[in-house]
Amino acid sequence: MTTRDKILALVVLITMFYVNAAYGANNTKHVRYNHKLVKRYLNELNNYSLDQLEAMKFGFNAAARYDLSYSVAAIIMEESQAGKQLLNLTGDYGLMGINIKYYLKDLGLVNNKYNEIEVATKLIRSDALNIHVGIDKLRYWLKKSKGNFKKAWGMYNGGYGYINYHYANRIYNRIKAIKIYERKHPYAFKDINFNIGRLQE
Numbered sequence: 631m632t633t634r635d636k637i638l639a640l641v642v643l644i645t646m647f648y649v650n651a652a653y654g655a656n657n658t659k660h661v662r663y664n665h666k667l668v669k670r671y672l673n674e675l676n677n678y679s680l681d682q683l684e685a686m687k688f689g690f691n692a693a694a695r696y697d698l699s700y701s702v703a704a705i706i707m708e709e710s711q712a713g714k715q716l717l718n719l720t721g722d723y724g725l726m727g728i729n730i731k732y733y734l735k736d737l738g739l740v741n742n743k744y745n746e747i748e749v750a751t752k753l754i755r756s757d758a759l760n761i762h763v764g765i766d767k768l769r770y771w772l773k774k775s776k777g778n779f780k781k782a783w784g785m786y787n788g789g790y791g792y793i794n795y796h797y798a799n800r801i802y803n804r805i806k807a808i809k810i811y812e813r814k815h816p817y818a819f820k821d822i823n824f825n826i827g828r829l830q831e
Contacts, residue, residue: 660795661780661802671707671807682712683818685725686808689761691824698768701779702726703819704804705764705786708797716754723753726764733763 678686686703693702706712709727717723721730730750731741739745753760768786775781781793783801788794812818 661783661799663806664799664803667800667803668806668810671804672810674707674711675807675811678712682714685710685713685757687819687821688757689725689764690819691821692758692761693765694824696765696769698765698772699819700805700808701768701783701801702761702765703808704801705768705783706761707804707808708800713757717750723750724760724764725757726760726767728753728760728763728767 675683686706689702689706690699693699705727706725709722710716710725713725716725718727722728723730730746730753733753734741734745734749737749739749753763768782771785771790772779772782774790775785780795780798780802783798784793784795787797808819
């Protein structure tokens with residue numbers, strides 16, 4: 631290894647150290663109550679259309695069996711504005727923002743334009759499929775984080791190597807807003823007659 635290579639390796643190592651220090655496994659202090667964020671998210675909820683509220687309600691009830699209702703509803707708000715924006719430039723599709731690159735890998739499919747278009751279309755058209763995949767993904771990260779929701783939310787967005795606590799902070803405060811909204815609208819999301827079979831549609 632040349633002197634230049636050694637210096638480059640040292641720079642990479644130092645950079646990784648500081649990234650880990652800023653966003654590492656124990657840095658949950660960035661996830662905390664933020665009054666301004668909660669107020670903003672509550673305002674969003676108050677201005678949502680019936681279709682947007684229904685999208686959140688679907689996710690909320692589909693996730694109830696795993697005790698993930700609030701997390702899923704908050705992710706739906708964050709990822710797609712509750713169904714208003716079902717695709718973005720980073721390749722995330724549908725209500726829960728499923729990343730097409732990693733989902734194709736999970737399915738064992740080659741990442742090419744044909745597969746990308748076909749699978750992305752399904753993720754956009756089928757809320758049931760999208761939420762089913764999103765719940766599985768969140769449960770996976772929750773297991774990886776040993777039940778730590780703050781870490782799991784961050785992993786949902788950033789993956790195992792980069793726990794995005796800024797994202798986790800937004801989810802945390804969206805959940806706070808949802809719970810406040812529920813106080814005035816107690817039947818906005820919970821549906822005791824929800825048919826879990828809808829996830830198989």
